[in-house]
Amino acid sequence: MSDFPAVRGQLLRGESLAPFTWFRVGGPADALFLPADTDDLAQFLAALPNDVPVLPIGVGSNLIVRDGGVPGVTIRLAGRQFAQIEPLDGARIKAGAGVLDSMVAKGAAKAGIAGLEFYAGIPGTIGGALTMNAGCYGRETKDVLVEATVMTRTSEIVVIPASEFGFTYRHNALPDGLIFLNATYQGAPDDPAAITARMGEITSKREASQPIREKTGGSTFKNPVDANGEKLSAWKLNDEAGMRGYRRGGAQVSELHANFLINTGEATAADIEGLGEDVRAAVKAKHGIELEWEIKRTGRP
Template sequence: MASASLISRLPQVRGSYKENAPLAPLTWFRVGGAADVLYMPADADDLAVFLAGCPADVPLTVVGVGSNLLVRDGGIEGVVIRLGSGFTFIEREGDTRLRAGCAVPDIALAKAALDAGLTGLEFYRGIPGALGGALRMNAGAYGRETKDVLVEAEAVTRAGEKVTLSNADFGYSYRHSDVSPDLIFTSALFEVAKGDKAEIAARMDEITSSREGSQPIRSRTGGSTFKNPGGTNPDGPKAWKLIDAAGGRGLKRGGAQVSEQHCNFLINTGDATAADLEGLGEDVRARVKEASGIELEWEIKRIGRTAADAEGQAA
């Protein structure tokens, strides 16, 4: 689908459209092709107008800060929606609730809670993403998950209708929700508790130190690559242990490498393609399957066209 002809079919908005927009700079891996069109809505009302007026046959993809995302080398067909400054607010509601826009980084929400003397969101200090993704995948770390603190979330449907979902509506399980992929989250309300700022800060510092000591956070990576087969069970099998036991630590394919520091992380060493990273992930899955009989499930979201797919569409 040519971006020029696509632009002419889209509704007028207050936000911005950009044709053939590179997506690699928007992802932590720094790989991947371009979006046919990148749309950045001004706010939730603008997003609703866009969705109501967007032709039903136009593919839509939502991306956040790109931390848990692998965009394939052929880019993404249709419109990629990325929430911006109109979705970065954080507001206090009553004594123990915070409402935040879904473009707010998880770490920023944890810091806001600390500043307000509220406890319960410290675990977000250890999650490299934004709230929209945290809602979608029930993001969690250090013993807590999004389902433990979420009250409700606001979203917009593919038809442009604004809806509110309760925690129960999400059907949460380990790193998963049952909500429709067509919903685009715009804000969320969290229930926390009053706490001691010094204790909250100490817990966040502990999480920061743990991450820096065990994860390659200064590399071009996408966070945890595979879900733990044992879920949140502390005694269940861990993905990194299975990968290590299968000889995956340090494994390479092209410019992609399994981290020597934490082998549930893939790294772009400098010149990796998305195909290198995805192929290396599949190599790891095959090794673990052969060694343990366990089939690892991707946690990183992989989207878009392969380079071959894109060439075929252009031919």
């Protein structure tokens, strides 16, 4: 489409999405829209023809954007209105979908709200956390979410209670095409210093066990469940299949954590996705298990 609706935020044509992802790979967005606020987003979507695809992204910490780029409009909620954090009565906290999880954890700690410490170690935004049911160390988004506000593709604003998300492991069952605007969480009152100390433990554990300073997308595959219903670790399966450190082009399976893929510098998205498929094939051959991608892959090859 050559003409997009007028906006108050930024609408960038052919902008490379690589800098917008943790892997630092990927082609351009046909259009990248950074709405100024909710009204700007609503007016844009209302005027955008229905057949133009829309992809909301956060900070791309769970995303491989393919080398051919993304058709339609990619939307990133970077405006100030999407970055608010507001403690509420009753140990609740509300956060914009563009806020980093770690900032919400800090905001909650400061306000004496316990329960969101696990967000300190997840590098994504609230929009990504709601999509992925993000979690770690035994807690997930579903354990603390009260409700979220979304905008539909036709620009209606709807509040969805947590009970309607159909959350499962790293997944929600909502229809495609919703854009999260904000979320409200329920915590429990506690001493800010104690909460901050627990957050510190989480971040130190993570630094020791994950390549968090690399160009990566976090856990590549979901942890599978075997025929007896027992939970397995994807990193262990990858390791046992001999894939730790394995390379394809500029992509490598992390030496530190065998379920993380890394862009060592010059990787393409095809290198990274291909390496992921190499790992899946090796695990299938060794264990007979089909690993399922946790990382979202999007765009044209």
